[in-house]
Amino acid sequence: MKISKQSLFTFSLIALAAAAMVMMPGFALADDPIGRQLCDIAGWFKGPTGRGIATIAIVVLGIAAFFGKVTWGMALMFAIGIFAIFGSSEIIAAVSSGTGCE
Numbered sequence: 001m002k003i004s005k006q007s008l009f010t011f012s013l014i015a016l017a018a019a020a021m022v023m024m025p026g027f028a029l030a031d032d033p034i035g036r037q038l039c040d041i042a043g044w045f046k047g048p049t050g051r052g053i054a055t056i057a058i059v060v061l062g063i064a065a066f067f068g069k070v071t072w073g074m075a076l077m078f079a080i081g082i083f084a085i086f087g088s089s090e091i092i093a094a095v096s097s098g099t100g101c102e
Contacts, residue, residue, distance in 0.1 A: 039101035042101045043101065045085050045088075046086060050086065054082050054085070054086075057082065058082075061075060089101070
């Protein structure tokens with residue numbers, strides 16, 4: 001049985017329309033699932049996971065400094081990165097009208 005390009009296109013279009021209809025109720029509820037997931041990820045970095053990563057980064061920086069492999073630029077980049085992660089809500093509040101993830 002040979003399938004023509006037209007029937008494959010029609011089937012694809014019907015499948016796409018069906019998928020869109022299945023997803024529409026989520027959009028109709030004015031829910032923001034993507035934003036919620038992104039805020040959850042941001043929460044990981046600001047919570048215990050982020051504190052653990054920052055602690056490991058500082059330990060690695062300390063070990064590298066012990067062996068004389070750290071430049072002032074690298075230390076400054078570590079500090080700015082850590083401040084940016086934990087101060088992200090304040091940065092968002094300063095540059096926009098929103099407050100970031102609550």
